[in-house]
Amino acid sequence: MTMVVLGSANRDLVYRVERIPSPGETVLAGTVRAVAGGKGNNQAIAAARSGAEVTFIVALGTDEPGDRLAAEATAAGLTLQERRVTEPTGTAIITVDDNGENAIVVDPGANRLLEFLSAEESATIAAADVLVLQLETPMSAVIGAAHAARAASTTVVFNASPIQPLPAELLACVDVLIVNEHEARHLAAHTRSIQTQHGDENELASALSEQGPAVILTLGPRGAIVCVPGEPPALVPGRHVAAVDTTGAGDTFCGALAAALDQETHGTLDLGALVRAAEFATTAAAISVQRHGAVPSIPTLEEIRHFHSIN
Template structure:
């Protein structure tokens, strides 16, 4: 299972609050904590802890946060040889409400300094991987360069289109599996995503654009999936959520591992749902994942 993740790293500054602050409201935080984050890093450490060989391509800052992030990636099974240190480490300012809901403000920092040239320097790493896992917290030209290389080398591409934004048809046509949530799916297609029929129509449009399969994450409602042969709904595992930060990233990392093992799309979604359900019972976006979740133990 050789997975390469091209994406973002952050240090998450988490403030525990009674509820998400409203416009014009001042609210006292009951606790403040630091956690490792960034969509790319979250997905990479999930896959690494689940038994995959993971390379990470991205940037951290030339600061203490950057050093801590590199050490954490290595501790959780991720190869950091392609991580560069430049500028200031990206940060996420997170409000975490008593309900488990969160609100996030991103400072991209070094993540926005990832360039197409940096990606091209890692062509050999991409070419030798089974899957390229992408998100959208680094500049789009870097994302497109990685996808172009993977497509040329016949490497499967999984794209988590978050944060939500428009994506070119050219990039979509190269994607093996697209993993939006409901909001991201609506932005990508311009269609409603409120009912299962809505999801069917929106996913069908993306398949027409060349996407191989779509997996829509629905939070506590589970996931909806569609490819050219089947579609359906997978229920979420019922747990008491402590922190939903990084749940979607854990899902993507685990989904990629499941698919690399040769499991079906549906079985990989079930595995990813199990892993992400555990992650939301822990604090932070990159908790330690017990060995019982290791793909060889499921």
């Protein structure tokens, strides 16, 4: 089974602070680290460490951060289908407080030039079993990739983050939609046929699934809700761990879930398969929040299996 991830790669500058500053406030950082990040990069590496065979379609600058990200992605087991562009490689500024919470500002840089797919990139997607998408690259490329996948019966796993209004033609191509509660309420508020943006999480998941895709609504430490059209939502409980840094936990969840689906479903996305995949992904995310950084925190398949067996 093979997977393609189309998405962003950034050099993350991570500042550890006692608390995330309020508007107009200055705080002093205890440490600063430069690490690999970007939602596409994080999810691709999470999928690879979870056992998937992953090709990563990405745009990088012709600069030192681009060279380093490419080398680190290759070392993580990814097959790179990269564009080198004159725009600087993407950068994210991340503050992480003593409770493990974070605030992030992203300069997309080279990622913003990934606007359209080449014939070769479309063929790579068509040949894959699973395509993973997010929204740190232009919507035009995301839609193009989703259409290429749908035409080839490639399963589309879509993490609607960072959230924005979604074209109906994109949602029509999605098989599995992954959103957190904030993103789910945003989508509900911008979808005329959904009137439950003020309802509970189960109502949100059910309403979103009525638009076509299976829905996985992540709840942070509380776990996730899994919903397929026509069936009641299922709760996957969270793992109780002491979080030190939540950066990249959602991406770890998405990549691990896509890998689990890639290995298990063989094209069948029933509720049982999605629940088992969400259980696997919840375990992976629980491990990641106990470590610092995005990519450095992503666990391996062996670590996930071990954690699952003793908890």
